[in-house]
Amino acid sequence: MSLHKLTLIDLQRKFAAGEVTATEIVRAYSLRISQVEPKVKAFVTQTREAACEQAEALDRKLKGWRKTMPLSGMPLAVKDNICTDGVPTTCSSRMLQNFVPPYDATVISKLRAQDYLLLGKTNLDEFAMGSSTENSAFGPSRNPWNLQCVPGGSSGGSAAAVAAEECVAALGSDTGGSIRQPAAFCGVVGLKPTYGLVSRYGLVAFASSLDQIGPITKNVSDAAFLLGAIAGHDPLDSTSIDRPVPDYLKALQKRDLKRLRVGVPVEFFTEGLDPEVDRTVRSAIEELSHLGAEVKEIRLPRTDAAVAVYYVVATAEASSNLARFDGVKFGFRAKETKDLLDLYIKTRQEGFGPEVKRRIMLGTYVLSAGYYDAYYGKAQAVRTLVCQDFEAAFKEVDVIVTPTTPTPAFKLGEKSEDPLQMYLSDIFTISVNLAGLPAISLPCGFSRAGLPIGLQLIGRAFEEETVLRAAHAYEQSTQWYHQKPILR
Amino acid sequence: MTYETVIGVEVHAQLRTKSKMFCGCATTFGLSANSQTCPVCLGLPGSLPVINRMAVEMAVRAGLALNCTITPNNQFARKNYFYPDLPKGYQISQYESPICQHGWIEIVGAEGTKRVRIRRAHLEEDAGKNVHETGAGGSRVDLNRAGTPLLEIVTEPDMQSADEVVSYLKGLRDILMYLEVCDGNMEEGNFRCEPNLSLRPVGQKEFGTKVELKNINSFKYVKDAVEYEIKRQTKVLRDGGKIYQETRLWNIERGETAVMRSKEEAHDYRYFPDPDLVPLKLESDWIEGFRSSLPELPAVRRKRLQSDYGLSEYICGVLASDKNVLEYFESAAAEMGRFGLTKLEVGKELANCITVDFQGQLNKMTYAPNLTLATTPGTGPVPGPLWVASANLMELVARKIKGEISGPIYKAVLEKMVGTGKTASEIIEAEGLKQVSDEGTLEKVIDEVLGNSPEQVAQFKAGKQQVLGFLVGQVMKASGGKANPGKVNELLKKKLSA
DSSP, X not given: OOGGGSOHHHHHHHHXXXXXXXXXXXXXXXXXXXXXXXXXXXXXXXXXXHHHHHHHHHHHHHSSXXXXXXXXXXXXXXXXXXXXXXXXXXXXXXXXXXXXXXXXXXXXXHHHHTTOEXXXXXXXXXXXXXXXXXXXXXXXXXXXXXXXXXXXXXXXXXXXXXXXXXXXXXXXXXXXXXXXXXXXXXXXXXXXXXXXXXXXXXBOOSSTTTOEEEEEESSHHHHHXXXXXXXXOOTTOTTXXXXXXXXXXXGGOOXXXXXXXXXXXXXXXXXXXXXXXHXXXXXXXXXXXXXXXXXXXXXXXXXHHHHHHHHHHHHHHHHHHGGGOSSSSSSOOOSSOSSHHHHHHHHHHHHSOHHHHHHHHHHHHHTSXXXXXXXXXXXXXXXXXXXXXXXXXXHHOSEEEEESSSSSOOBTTSSXXXXXXXXXXXXXXXXXXXXXXXXXXXXXXXXXXXXXXXXXXXXXXXXXXXXXXXXXXXXXXXXXXXXXXXXX | OOEEEEEEEEEEEEOOOSBOSSSSOBOOTTOSTTXXXXXXXXXXXXXXXXXXXXXXXXXXXXXXXXXXXXXXXXXXXEEEOOOTTOTTSEEEEEOSSOSEXXXXXXXXXXXXXXXXXXXXXXXXXXXXXXXXXXXXXXXXXXXXXXXXXEEEEEEOSOBOSHHHXXXXXXXXXXXXXXXXXXXXXXXXXXXXXXXXXXXXXXXXXXXXXXXXXXXXXXXXHHHHHHHHHHHHHHHHHXXXXXXXXXXXXXXXXXXXXEEEEEGGGOOOOOOXXXXXXXXXEOOHHHHHHHHHTOOOOHHHHHHHHHHHHOOOHHHHHHHHTSHHHHHHHHHHHTTGGGGTOOHHHHHHHHHHIIIIIIHXXXXXXXXXXXXXXXXXXXXXXXXXXXXXXXXXXXXXXXHHHTTSSOHHHHHHHHHHHTTTOOOHHHHHHHHTOOOBOOHHHHHHHHHHHHHHOHHHHHHXXXXXXXXXXXXXXXXXXXXXXXXXXXXXXXXXXXXXHO
């Protein structure tokens, strides 16, 4: 079996046992990348050569006394909005095209300490703003299942890279669905952790109160495995929570779902939901009940307000977070400017793409004197109501199950002219970020056109174990994840 | 029409923490540009702030000393604006919930003491500095100062004159320096003040239009700028003109204020809670712990000195202007019992010794222009090369008070004590400076002086009493300062009237 077909856990076992060297792993993935990357375009920056050197050094280090750590020698891809010391971190923006961070994000420090291998930085919608990677300044990535389709976004590059087996697993970030939606579109597993579980230090901020880094993997066990490596309190991130990190893999050992109460929110199964997605997700819910789960209908009445709340809160925070890109200290600077104001205006005019500008303007507007209470203040109040919806629901159930997206992957260009339609593709994922909850997307079938469909499982805050256990039980009984796209 | 002036003041006090407000970088002043920076204070993408605990403690202690209520639930907010010295494009500050509110301090105003109310004091981070070079050098940004913790202290409009403003600022600065939360150095910019003032016809309730003054880095300029602005506004109003809401800069060379920006150009700062920082909750036990450990504050201490030691308000002000000097004074005074003296007996001489004579000795030494007694913050007086142990100083002063040594000898001994570690007795012994009271020895010297001054003797005998002082001086001089002046006086009178 070719190395690139292995899951993270299988590859790790082989490497730990000394059956394969790090150099062999990098060579195998390097070959795979050269074969499929021209079609998929998952990467913004490839670091195969550096990975090769690191692999050789690692092999030398392990000669004699073989003591590996969980991610030693594992070839990963990282979304290009997570800072990597010495490796460009562009956020798929012209603004940061030549930006090389002098420091590692905390998640990267953790992986580096375990001698992981970085294969490259993956494409995203500029500054993680979008649902298709079409907002990347460097061109869109493709969906490995159908190259005419988008891979989703904003972590589209990471999801496509995992689906096309250009890496064994990847990191993404999720602000309104940016891990789960592309995972669903690409037929892989994507986990958005509870807000505060994974450090945001070094993640270029889009909306600070919503952003979380999480794993995108081939199956649920791999997600549990990778989550364990990146989770945990970070003194550099005041919003990270100080609590022990459980053994997520251990949580997967229980295979049946007896006594697990699963809620199906009626508001998620209404107009706008693609019939194929509806049918597929409903049969997945049936499968959960076969596994012993107690399925019941629940209500999340503020679901319809979530998108509006999200686009006020997220853009407000973004307008402030992106103020630092002013051409003064780092990144892009416009040429031939008259004075300071001209420098600011031209730099931001030329450095940012249209969607980023749209959101900065929207966010600036909702924070403006005279509008703050009506928009930002109101949105925060409604955000609290959205959280209360979930709190009430979680008194009755342990896990909430929904489709991840209303439709399977759409065609490139299909929605890029209509921002509102694009925003609605995150309608099922957004409320989870507003409430800061953990949620996973995993494959639950295919459309007739052969595109993957994603199932979303949402849990209580810091109950990743429950979410992972339910997802794992479903995955093991259905085995969707064994299906791979054929890249010709 | 007569106008009255209404003045409020904003002070930005740099807190004396070792590290910056939201990162671990040092706050040291005057190092090479951008050497004190990290991803956080450079505002690099992805970096996040972490609140400096020490800055919060200092703000709480300052707030308690300013009689403020401490806010239990604090939220930091972002103040958004673009400027090259502001790396993130926003300043982390406090908006709706300042850490200290509703306080006051007492100042000496035109009609005695009065209270100036403190509206609020909040924590925030400082910006960097833009450096403009002439010619092709262009402009550069130094971010060493970016992220330094500041306490912005805002008063109610409770002051009416430049003197009151200065009195408030001195009082505030004293308190912050006593608490060791601020160095109070106006020239280095760690105590920056911005008065705002308006005029209104006497008797009118509504405030006039307010003007803010900036670029004032000494108490003298505070007084000059406020007085200038009062005159300017009075003239404008008398001439039937209008005051515009604006910020004006004090121009030191020209001695006048000029418009920096008008209200029309004012920013919409779009404040909102910083999502990178969770709300900061302060437990009441924690706050009360600081209240009970507050040191005696300058105003209270000054009053105590006045009554205990019988000192003038002026000399108390001089002593209390530097915490280390004051502690030196009190530790010296604590030794008075050994010499059988009381506070009222030693107060004046000791205070004069420390503030005038000792300071004078130190000023003579080129390498020590000031009475620098402490070198390490927070530890009180520390022996340095110029040190005279407080107990030794008390001994010297006690001998002078008791008349055991004359003024000139006292000065000579003090000079020899500075920096040598020797006691007054040791020097007096070694140098043979012991006072001469032996009548036989003194009479010899007196006879000699009288023999050399027939003119003065004649004048005295003719009734000119003042000549006695001259003759005493001559005797003292002839004895090398060692003669007991009281005895000399007595013997001279006896001889002249004989």
